[in-house]
Amino acid sequence: MTTAVIIGTGNVARHLFDAFRVTKSVKVVQVLGRSQIALAFFKEVCETAPLTGAIKDADIYIIAVSDDAVIPVSQLLKLKNKFTVHTSGSLKAGELHQPSRKGVLYPLQTFSREREINFREVPVCIEAEDPDDLEILKAVAGALSDRVYELPFSKRRQLHLAAVLVNNFGNHLCHLADELLRAEMLPFEMMLPLIRETTAKLERITPREAQTGPARRGDLKTMEEQLKLLPEGTYRELYDLMNNSIKKTYAKDV
Amino acid sequence: MTTAVIIGTGNVARHLFDAFRVTKSVKVVQVLGRSQIALAFFKEVCETAPLTGAIKDADIYIIAVSDDAVIPVSQLLKLKNKFTVHTSGSLKAGELHQPSRKGVLYPLQTFSREREINFREVPVCIEAEDPDDLEILKAVAGALSDRVYELPFSKRRQLHLAAVLVNNFGNHLCHLADELLRAEMLPFEMMLPLIRETTAKLERITPREAQTGPARRGDLKTMEEQLKLLPEGTYRELYDLMNNSIKKTYAKDV
Numbered sequence: 165m166t167t168a169v170i171i172g173t174g175n176v177a178r179h180l181f182d183a184f185r186v187t188k189s190v191k192v193v194q195v196l197g198r199s200q201i202a203l204a205f206f207k208e209v210c211e212t213a214p215l216t217g218a219i220k221d222a223d224i225y226i227i228a229v230s231d232d233a234v235i236p237v238s239q240l241l242k243l244k245n246k247f248t249v250h251t252s253g254s255l256k257a258g259e260l261h262q263p264s265r266k267g268v269l270y271p272l273q274t275f276s277r278e279r280e281i282n283f284r285e286v287p288v289c290i291e292a293e294d295p296d297d298l299e300i301l302k303a304v305a306g307a308l309s310d311r312v313y314e315l316p317f318s319k320r321r322q323l324h325l326a327a328v329l330v331n332n333f334g335n336h337l338c339h340l341a342d343e344l345l346r347a348e349m350l351p352f353e354m355m356l357p358l359i360r361e362t363t364a365k366l367e368r369i370t371p372r373e374a375q376t377g378p379a380r381r382g383d384l385k386t387m388e389e390q391l392k393l394l395p396e397g398t399y400r401e402l403y404d405l406m407n408n409s410i411k412k413t414y415a416k417d418v
Numbered sequence: 419m420t421t422a423v424i425i426g427t428g429n430v431a432r433h434l435f436d437a438f439r440v441t442k443s444v445k446v447v448q449v450l451g452r453s454q455i456a457l458a459f460f461k462e463v464c465e466t467a468p469l470t471g472a473i474k475d476a477d478i479y480i481i482a483v484s485d486d487a488v489i490p491v492s493q494l495l496k497l498k499n500k501f502t503v504h505t506s507g508s509l510k511a512g513e514l515h516q517p518s519r520k521g522v523l524y525p526l527q528t529f530s531r532e533r534e535i536n537f538r539e540v541p542v543c544i545e546a547e548d549p550d551d552l553e554i555l556k557a558v559a560g561a562l563s564d565r566v567y568e569l570p571f572s573k574r575r576q577l578h579l580a581a582v583l584v585n586n587f588g589n590h591l592c593h594l595a596d597e598l599l600r601a602e603m604l605p606f607e608m609m610l611p612l613i614r615e616t617t618a619k620l621e622r623i624t625p626r627e628a629q630t631g632p633a634r635r636g637d638l639k640t641m642e643e644q645l646k647l648l649p650e651g652t653y654r655e656l657y658d659l660m661n662n663s664i665k666k667t668y669a670k671d672v
Contacts, residue, residue: 326595332631333660339625341580371593377586
């Protein structure tokens with residue numbers, strides 16, 4: 165049995181906590197957080213404490229807070245010679261304030277309060293400075309997911325960047341589309357079968373193969389007319405940028 | 419029983435043909451196409467002819483070819499006083515060469531050869547110049563889908579543009595992410611649970627609500643470092659453009 169302390173009370177912390185609860189090999193013995201209200205979620209089944217409070221003994225300390233809070237939060241924690249990891253895709257293990265035994269447990273997923281996640285299929289990327297700690301981390305990550313990857317920082321941050329493109333920018337494209345539809349009193353719901361199919365295709369073929377649309381076909385007339393339909397500024401810049409990039413991607417094909 | 423002739427042998431034509439085959443209210447009596455090889459797909463169960471061949475009598479003629487082929491193909495067809503529609507999101511009904519009885523049947527979906535589509539959930543947008551023809555079109559569209567929308571050109575083209583953003587550009591974002599991953603020898607497959615979750619969220623909440631990531635949080639440090647990781651040119655321009663657009667979208671929120 166591996167024991168863990170979770171530091172943080174946000175979506176990642178909650179989903180980790182829930183996922184550990186159904187495993188038999190990892191036990192969360194304490195949750196630390198800034199907000200008493202957020203700690204209430206954990207209080208019924210687990211000890212809780214403020215960030216500056218007394219920390220229980222455990223095999224691993226998991227700092228599950230937003231990227232920009234990792235360093236300040238790690239500075240607050242009174243941990244000495246304890247194995248401490250963060251859950252960020254974009255920070256080095258070394259950025260933790262602890263003097264030694266640092267690591268990373270990065271789950272590649274977007275977590276929201278209201279949605280359950282099947283953690284077993286989430287890629288979990290791990291890294292540890294110390295070989296013994298790496299064994300602890302493998303056990304912890306393996307208790308969560310069937311897809312554990314030991315990755316150095318250089319690969320992890322590229323993965324996080326790819327996730328920003330796919331998830332954050334992909335979602336924002338949907339928002340921009342939603343705004344266009346609202347202006348015509350059309351419901352975004354009309355897009356859902358298309359979105360489902362767009363992503364379902366990627367389960368079987370590469371995005372390069374899946375590409376369709378005016379830019380892929382070289383349909384200049386449609387592109388000219390669509391550009392004129394768009395508001396000036398962001399929309400037009402984006403339209404040109406993406407179409408040119410698509411054209412460039414397939415220019416090598418004859 | 420409504421009779422139909424399909425003009426075209428590509429993905430849209432095939433999927434329409436398959437969808438009509440399982441209905442009892444619409445019968446495809448002929449398929450016209452340029453390519454004898456492509457016509458072979460239809461030949462076993464239906465009469466076929468070249469584009470300039472003799473056309474059978476039918477209630478509706480559906481030109482299901484790519485946007486840039488609609489006008490030239492419609493010019494080839496010897497149709498007189500016949501109800502003729504195209505399946506394009508970006509063209510007016512009036513662009514058809516036929517002198518009268520023009521219309522549109524636009525299915526809002528991306529069709530690929532290898533994937534089956536549940537046509538009943540695909541939004542089908544219709545338009546017809548003549549009220550009697552509109553009744554024919556309603557019957558035909560209703561035989562295909564439970565989601566039939568009668569929309570003027572101004573709304574249909576905006577819908578098509580939104581679909582380009584969501585589907586074509588969304589897919590290209592995935593390709594750009596794939597290229598970043600390949601450079602680090604990471605498999606695109608690692609992105610799939612994230613992609614599934616990103617789109618599943620949109621079934622319940624708006625894209626505006628679903629937004630996460632460094633730009634949404636105002637995490638300047640992560641954005642600065644990610645920008646430096648990207649190749650110059652398209653990637654960096656896209657990164658700045660999308661992040662600025664996300665920041666602008668949420669700047670109104672306090």
